[in-house]
Amino acid sequence: MFGLGKKRSKFGRFIDSRGISQEELRKVTGLNKDTLTKVCSDDDVNLRDITKDTLVRALRKLTGKTDLEKSDFWTVAP
Numbered sequence: 001m002f003g004l005g006k007k008r009s010k011f012g013r014f015i016d017s018r019g020i021s022q023e024e025l026r027k028v029t030g031l032n033k034d035t036l037t038k039v040c041s042d043d044d045v046n047l048r049d050i051t052k053d054t055l056v057r058a059l060r061k062l063t064g065k066t067d068l069e070k071s072d073f074w075t076v077a078p
Helices: 010-017 022-029 033-041 049-063
Strands: none
Touching (some): 010 033, 010 049, 022 049
């Protein structure tokens, strides 16, 4: 089971609800384990746009949902 009692961000809840593990995301994205832990537990984590793009591309690949956008998970500056 995913997210056992842990504080989860919107991103973290999304991957949990689809059975995607942080390890699976790490393999697909090449991102650091600590970065993924932060993004899955903190809605206010400060990420570069390239990191957000990498995460969204990985979710599109893993879920088949081509309509996912950064704004689905984070506030996007104009």
